[in-house]
Amino acid sequence: MQQNSCPCGSGKPFAQCCDLYLSGKAYPNTAEALMRSRFSAFVTGNLPYLRKTWHPDTCPEVKQDDLNTRWTRLEVLRSKQGLKKSVVEFKAFFEDExxxxxxxxxxxxxxxxxxxxxxxxxxxWP
Ligand SMILES: [Zn+2]
Known part of the structure; x- marks a missing residue:
């Protein structure tokens, strides 16, 4: 894997993938892209981005300490894009003892x- 490849597993360089969203230069236009960028936000500990991309009705009080999990990689299993609702099934891998x-x-x-x-x-799955 390239050193600067995006944590979301797209195969693209971070700067040309989720970093565009995490830095606020762009906003993902599909639910899957949003999901991938949120994984990258967990990996990089980008709390403001996680709050920004969480529905205000369900957003918990996330703290920086909650982001200590050592995420390793993401696998998107399937996604269904709708007009107002979308679903994405994924596996997120992490490392512990x-x-x-x-x-x-x-x-x-x-x-x-x-x-x-x-x-x-x-x-x-709906
Ligand atoms: Zn990415």
Whole structure:
């Protein structure tokens, strides 16, 4: 893997991928791109970006200390883009004393003020 390749696993350099979103130069226009950029925000500890991309109704009180997980990589399993709602299923890998493990989630995204934001996890694929 290239040293400057984006944490989201797109294969593109960070500067030409999620960094555009994390730095506020652009805003992702699909839920999947938003999801990927949020993973990169977790990796880089970008708390303001996580808050900005969380639906105001469901955004928890995230603290910098909550971002200590050592995320290693992301795998997007499937995504369904709708007009106002989208879902993305992914596996996010992280490392701890026991080695590499993964969490899997089906995430719901909604358009809020014309921008995709993260709402929360779903029990099943809709
Ligand atoms: Zn990226």
């Amino acid at each position: 026991e080695g590499e493990r993964a969490m899997q989630e089906i995430s719901l995204f909604k358009l809020h003020k014309k921008r995709w934001v993260y709402v929360g996890p779903l029990e099943t």
